[in-house]
Amino acid sequence: MxxxxxxxxxxxxxxxPDVRLIPTDLIGRAYRRAIRRGARILGYGRPQGHERLRAAVASMLASTRGIAATADDVCITRGSQMALALLAQSLLRPGDIVAVEELTYRPAAEVFRMHGAKVVPIALDEHGIKIEAVEELAGKLRALHVTPHHQFPTTVTLSASRRLRLLELARKHKFAIIEEDYDHEFHYDGPPVLPLASADRFGVVAYAGTFSKVLAPALRTGYIVAPRPLLNSVIAHRLYIDVQGDRILEYALAELMEEGEIxxxxxxxxxxxxxxxxxxxxxxxxxxxxxxxxxxxxxxxxxxxxxxxxxxxxxxxxxxxxxxxxxxxxxxxxxxxxxxxxxxxxxxxxxxxxxxxxxxxxxxxxx
Ligand SMILES: Cc1ncc(COP(=O)(O)O)c(C=O)c1O
Known part of the structure; x- marks a missing residue:
């Protein structure tokens, strides 16, 4: 922004992030190795992204965030902004109600509005989004957008009891939770809190992450993990908007993840x-x-x-x-x-x- x-x-x-710190040589070398794969990398690929990057992301999510995902549960996107747009396209019809945190990343709310949704702000306190306010709306909601780990912009972490209640409300009232975990890696005191997606037994959470903060926004690489029917719709939309992402970059990032460099x-x-x-x-x-x-x-x-x-x-x-x-x-x-x-x-x-x-x-x- x-x-x-x-x-x-x-x-x-x-x-x-501080893009001046980015290991450009490392990324540059990996990109060069990837593009030298020639015909094996330069053609069309799958809309959900290169298999190796999806596998590397799934393995990172399983080992560090408790999300039991495989490569087939992941769709690579151009950053979390595209993730939000694809989820909005897949989930929303004009007139749907989407709840967002009252202080939020405004382009997220804007995406929902552009897809015809009515966006309703939900109050926050020092434990995150107020559950009673979600509860009041729950019967009418199509989706709820949250940043539970480090709430954007207030930084608060959504409390454990509220997390469980949110998941239960989403199950009961059949709304989707769009969980954005844009800076998960930057947790300094104590272990990071696991995402809502890690406790999603009901298939209600669509989880979006990004490399924009850990690496650089210009790499435009993020990902969605979502229940299969929703993910299939996301992938279909991605195909028609973009055919596929940058396969070469995806391959390069996968290699850097596999080698532990990232x-x-x-x-x-x-x-x-x-x-x-x-x-x-x-x-x-x-x-x-x-x-x-x-x-x-x-x-x-x-x-x-x-x-x-x-x-x-x-x-x-x-x-x-x-x-x-x-x-x-x-x-x-x-x-x-x-x-x-x-x-x-x-x-x-x-x-x-x-x-x-x-x-x-x-x-x-x-x-
Ligand atoms: C909360 C939040 N969501 C989404 C984005 C968009 O990030 P990306 O570069 O991954 O599209 C940002 C970027 O500033 C953000 O702060």
Whole structure:
């Protein structure tokens, strides 16, 4: 999602990785090896993606996320945005009701709207989406979109009891849960919480993941794991939109996964981002401890900060923009106009010096 950043400005990008760190040589070499396969790789393939990448993704999901998937349960997509679009095409008819978290990744809600759905925001609290609000709507819902691991943008993790109730509600009322796990790998404190999809005994969850945050958005590679009838429909739609993905890149990524290179890369990046999270938290406490409150999220790539009473965070963000630092406040994630004193300070895309400088600029534009 493009943001308006002044020349020389620093952006607390809500959801971007630091693409400057990407192992481009590694990916470049793997791509070259893949394309040299010539006729074995350059022709048409299957719309759901290269078998080897699907197998590598399935094995990664089984070993790290408790999702019992095989290659046949996976459809490769061009990022999670395409995953959402394919799921919307497969699931929705005009007039269907789709519930989304009241603060969310707005392009997700937009996809559902573009497919004719009525999008209804559901309230959030410190345990994630409020189940009573889902329950009230459940009988009318066609789908529910959630980001349970590190809620986007508030970073909260959906509690275990709510997870079970959501699955039960979806079974009872026959709506689909679209679970987006866009930054699963970046969990720093304790083991990651397993996705809803790992506990889906009823076949109600469509799970979407992406390589955009662990590697780079420009690779446009993501995936869906979904119950078979839904997945078949997704694959059919993918065929007619795109025929297939980038088989060469898919092969290259599969090889890097099989060799453990991507996993090694993830471990390194996770250490770096954890340091950035802590550095940002410390700098904010030091310079803006009287202006902002926040808790440190166990994972994810942003802090969700609250301005204390008396500070208009949107006016502050405007002043900060003029001083060369961009923070995206809650209204950038809201579907309703109610002002909220929050912002998401993404820390992954700024290095340590930049984070320190960005906080300095924020502090200098406080009043
Ligand atoms: C919550 C969320 N969903 C989806 C996307 C889209 O990601 P992709 O590049 O995988 O399409 C983003 C990207 O910023 C995101 O933050």
């Amino acid at each position: 493009p943001y308006d950043v002044p020349k020389g400005g620093l952006l607390f990008a809500p959801n971007r 996993q090694r890369w993830i471990r390194r990046t996770r250490r770096e981002y954890k340091m950035r999270r802590d550095l940002l938290a410390n700098a904010l406490r030091r310079r803006l401890g009287d202006a902002l409150t926040f808790s440190i999220p166990a994972g994810g790539i942003g802090l969700w900060v609250k301005a204390v009473d008396g500070i208009d965070i949107d006016a502050w963000a405007e002043r900060a923009h003029k001083r060369g630092v961009v923070m995206i406040t809650a209204k950038g994630f809201a579907l309703t106009g109610r002002p909220r004193p929050f912002a998401r300070l993404g820390f992954a895309a700024l290095n340590r010096q930049e984070l320190a400088e960005a906080v300095r600029r924020l502090a200098s534009s406080l009043d």
